[in-house]
Amino acid sequence: MRRSSEQTKATILAAARERFAVDGYERATIRSIAADAAIDPSMVMRYFGNKEKLFAAAAEFDLQLPRLAGLDRDDVGARLVEHFLDRWEGDEALMVLLRSAVTNAEAAHRMRAIFAEQLRPVTDEFLGERDDGGQRAALAASQILGLALARYVLRFDPVVAMSRAELVAWVGPTVQRYLAGRPEASV
Amino acid sequence: MRRSSEQTKATILAAARERFAVDGYERATIRSIAADAAIDPSMVMRYFGNKEKLFAAAAEFDLQLPRLAGLDRDDVGARLVEHFLDRWEGDEALMVLLRSAVTNAEAAHRMRAIFAEQLRPVTDEFLGERDDGGQRAALAASQILGLALARYVLRFDPVVAMSRAELVAWVGPTVQRYLAGRPEASV
């Protein structure tokens, strides 16, 4: 079969995202990705240079975070949890990053960059000027990542079984407190 | 050099734990582990059979959770967070599991087993008979794992910089609420 350059490149990228999401950086091989895309491994090299660059292309993505300013201030935690559940289930981009960031330094760096460049600006705008903005955002991230880890990666039965509404009801207030509450106290 | 069987086996196991903790299952190689132990790779095979069994031996460990019954009921969350911080920083056992469980099915299974066999009995005893015991324990686990992920694996600056006391003050109440609070409400 004959395809256009753009077409194959997109096909390879889609196959790469899936493999990286399922296997992580080390276990995903150029050969398996090429096989999924029904193409020769050397094509992958031609289009992306090497495995690292392919990963960089596959891991590029946007959290698409909403601006929190317009929201009900008491509702920010729940909204964030909902948004992240959507992002986790919508496509594989976050899975690609998480699965790889645990063992691959480059992917971990990417994760930190996304935290700093995409999450923090949004929470900073919500929090205004305070010195603990970084801590608050990072704590929220820790809970959100932990939830994803338990639900989508480790597949702890109870978390897998919980409905979206239940998750929001439980975890929303946690994130809310990290962003807007006091350490020792309630929501 | 000549060593006793027990001695070399222990040396290998120590080297294996370190490598698995740093690299995860796939990137840690028998050869690198053997090199760290200053021994021939074939010795690793003789003592442990194959890589899987070596990992199983290296990933065997005990959470050493305290019984929660004797504690102040309002203090359980903070105590658990403290205990887990100790476990994460005390040795590499939890790191071995986390680094591998994200990409290795066997390690993930192991993680679920530890959750079911070591964490749940302790929380169940604390919670008594209720139908949401699994959910509560899993939510607590998600926050604790997420914290470890952010602090020890991804190394998010703000979380790395926070002191033990700060972490307990922030995360303790979260765990407390998961175990003893209501979904929508405060601690």
Place this chain on the structure above:
DNA sequence: CGGCGAAGTCAACACTTGTTGGCAAACGCT
């Protein structure tokens, strides 16, 4: 039609992986 550049295939490279079997040296025993 003829030729040229793009798209795709094939085979091979150098290297690393887990794993195996044979062989040498050191020990504990009688």
Place this chain on the structure above:
DNA sequence: AGCGTTTGCCAACAAGTGTTGACTTCGCCG
């Protein structure tokens, strides 16, 4: 001392990795 067992090393294997270069085939433009 002589024996067998243990402890260790060496060399090699089959398979799989990222990566490269030469070769073929297609489609388009003059």
